[in-house]
Amino acid sequence: MYSDKKIICKDCGNEFIFTAGEQEFYAEKGFDNEPVRCKDCRAKRKANRNNRSQRNNYSNRR
Numbered sequence: 001m002y003s004d005k006k007i008i009c010k011d012c013g014n015e016f017i018f019t020a021g022e023q024e025f026y027a028e029k030g031f032d033n034e035p036v037r038c039k040d041c042r043a044k045r046k047a048n049r050n051n052r053s054q055r056n057n058y059s060n061r062r
Contacts, residue, residue: 002027009038011045 002020009016016038026034037045 005034007034007036009041010036011041012038014038 002023004020005018005023006015007018008014018034022035035042
């Protein structure tokens with residue numbers, strides 16, 4: 001039903017594989033869009049969001 005897809009990462013420009021298993025998982029969860037970032041760039045983006053959130057929480061306590 002699904003087959004591996006090659007996708008170019010929006011951030012770093014590297015090619016990554018969106019596996020058939022990942023596609024099936026996305027479909028089961030009801031996600032409509034394919035990923036646009038590779039695993040490393042998604043992790044960096046998540047870490048940046050978490051750091052920003054922690055800084056905001058700290059500054060709001062003052």
